Amino acid sequence: MKKDRLGVGIVGAGFVARFHIRSWIGVRGADIRGVFAPSGRRAREACALANSLGVGDAKPFRSIAEMAADPSIDALWICAPNYTRSEVMEEIAHAVVRGKARLVGVACEKPLGRNVREARKMLDLARKAELLDGYLENQVFAPAVTRGKEVVWVRGAAIAGPPYLARAAEEHSGPHMPWFWEGTLQGGGVLNDMMCHSVEVARFMLTPPGAPRETLTPVSVAAYVNCLKWQQPRYARVLAKNSGGRNDYSARPAEDFARALVEYKDETGKTYIVETTTSWCFVGAGLRLTMELLGPEYSMQINTLDAGLKVFFSRAVRGRAGEDLVEKQNAEIGLMPIVAAEDIEYGYTGENRHMVQSFLQGNRPQENFSDGLNVTELLMAAYMSAERGKTVPFPPPGLANFVPAVAQGTWNPKKTQESLEAP
Secondary structure, rough: OOOOOEEEEEEOOOOOHHHHHHHHHHOOOOOEEEEEEEEEOHHHHHHHHHHHOOOOOEEEEOOHHHHHHHOOOOEEEEEEOHHHHHHHHHHHHHHHHHOOOOOOOOEEOOOOOOOHHHHHHHHHHHHHOEEEEEEOHHHHHHHHHHHHHHHHHHHHHHHHHOOOOOEEEEEEEOOOOOHEEEEEEHOHHHHHHHHHHHHHHHHHHOEEEEEEEEHHHEEEEEEEOOOOOOHHHHHHOOOOOOHHOOOOOOOOOOEEEEEEEEEEOOOOOOOEEEEEEOOOOOOOOOEEEEEEEEEEEEEEEOOOOOOEEEEEEEEOOOOOOOOOOOOOOOOOOEEEEEEHHHHHOOOOOHHHHHHHHHHHHHHOOOHHHHHHHHHHHHHHHHHHHHHOOOOOOOOOHHHOOOOOHHHHHOOOOHHHHHHOOOO
């Protein structure tokens, strides 16, 4: 069903939902018409933000079903916490299948599921409801990534041959909300939270422009995880205090550092490598995203903290702590970078433009739930590799029903080390 303008409802009113709302300034052909969140106050605040920015006449809804059934709503953006997404999608699909809602599509934030079973369920529900489905992986729409890939493939790969190695890293000092730190709620630690970005943007850079995902086939995954900072007693106490005692990293940590190497093959058998690193224990100016693409006679580099805008404040300037300079900001004095338009630089504006235009034209987005499922499969294979201490073939046996130890609340590297050191 083609439409001239899309009415969008947002499920969730937290940090990432606000990022999407701010990005809408650069999105055409759609209006944010509503927000649902369990907290009515936060839903009203999100609507007020949308209305103040002039990106839609948004109103809060009392339920997902009510918002889905509203005639002004054509598509839903799922920005709710990881542990709710499966239930949210069930409610959306149920409303559509029963004829209570007439939606064109649904878009979901990363990760699509906390494990392969959940991610596949999201895809199956979208298909059952005959909805167009978009996977909200912002980094593949970041201007530096899309422009850099274009230039490298046109000027470098066309002459010297295709790239063979892509690196991607996402690092900061830790998530905003306590539930992110809880492996049983979030589905893991930093690997699940942030490597979903890194494996996908690196795969995207290695894939020839316009070529399907299947051009490169993953054949093996090797990974390592640890809790380097936040299980230390001093920092474990900080988490416990900030969460009202819910986060107990002395007994039930999640990984704050993860790395993975994914080996791909093309149809000729040629090898391509994706190398990723993610961290909740990076202390710098703020969130740091780095990407590299390497080929026979060329390379590409991105670092979001190499901002064109920088400010310096002496020790005499002591303002309140905030995040007004860069996401996950760690300081207010000294030489600080400013990411002037984070919603654009990180790819939120580009991904929302693409989702909106795809839904309006009746097309499935280029990043969809099938991509989200494949990302989840790679992440679960990485957890498998880390737990077994060896490289695993892809896909490894048992992947469909695998749940990482950290997501079960049973992972504790400190106890493992102590048992190894015991006489």
